[in-house]
Amino acid sequence: MARQSYHHGDLRKAFLDAAVEVIGESGTGAMSLRELARRAGVSHAASQHHFGDKAGLLTAVACQGYELLAEALRQAGDELLDVGVAYVDFAVTHRAHFEVMFQPGLYHADAPEVRAARERAGLALAGGLARMPARRGPASPHAPVAAWSIVHGFATLWLAGALPEGLGDDPGAAARPVIELLFDHGDRNGSGGGG
């Protein structure tokens, strides 16, 4: 039942979904509460009750983003490589969430809900990284940061349209050999063009 009366039913979700949609299309800068309200068919001030202010809405977006990321990483399996690819895939398929998550200035980054969700995502990421060193000698303490950096950098550059042409349409597939380079370096002669 949509709603024909005063109460919307699930305005919170409606706002959240609309925000993700608008941000995904036009970026965070183009998102206005009034536009979201228009899409939901409610007054522009309706969001105040659910989110407080605009930063509150974006806090919810970031929160949801961390949950979704944790989920995606967990489902990626045990291979570090797959976890890395999943990270890139997440960034591209959820660019709105991703964009918000890593712009702490946009939302209440210190809110307890966000901290908790971020913690869970961090554990999921670390879970993938934990399997990494076993494959290839003793681990460097810098390996986790290196792995996170390379996948995050790839994703960010891809989203910004900064990477050179010719990498294809599938960011995950394009990222795989790049990530491989971080860990299979001594194995070069053996690792061919694993397609």
Added chain:
Amino acid sequence: MARQSYHHGDLRKAFLDAAVEVIGESGTGAMSLRELARRAGVSHAASQHHFGDKAGLLTAVACQGYELLAEALRQAGDELLDVGVAYVDFAVTHRAHFEVMFQPGLYHADAPEVRAARERAGLALAGGLARMPARRGPASPHAPVAAWSIVHGFATLWLAGALPEGLGDDPGAAARPVIELLFDHGDRNGSGGGG
């Protein structure tokens, strides 16, 4: 004597500097043309003549950013590692420029001046990368993207405050061992055996 009359003298520079300052302090979202005008002591519409609109101003910021980045990379020397560290240093010491540069939605990313400046920065970066493969066997075609990704990712995560504590105060120094991991991987027994 700065100016006491109608003409400011170098309003363009004044706006540009003020923009960089404000963005560096509070992010792109907090920057308003009116605030910059206030700081420069001119009317809020004065910027129109010099930049057209807000995106025009940010275009100039991005442009200047690419120039500065190219300069910084060129001065970093011939070692790939140093170039990578310089990239991270640039991002942190010029966070306003960096933030704008990689948010193409904020400015006219296709403007010829920007394309040219970006091209120059790309060449400076590639120049550093060109020296890399010689140190360690045949180069992977993915190496440049991997190198760019890891330094860009590290810088972005650092700026977002997402990296774990304990990396110290100097992002360049913190980045060095991380970048090293990308290329000195097979050399592990020889390189310092931390951990």
Added chain:
DNA sequence: CCCCCATCTTTCCCGTGGAAAGTTACTACA
């Protein structure tokens, strides 16, 4: 000397975020 034009100002309009107070309708409780 005077006109031209680059530079800056004034004024106006619309969109946005948020505060405050009012309205509606669901729910608990007797």
Added chain:
DNA sequence: TGTAGTAACTTTCCACGGGAAAGATGGGGG
């Protein structure tokens, strides 16, 4: 069943921001 309480939403108001349009200013070239 009826009513009080409260959650959910609306209305109204304000200050701010970007941008368009037209006016003011003053330096420089003819």
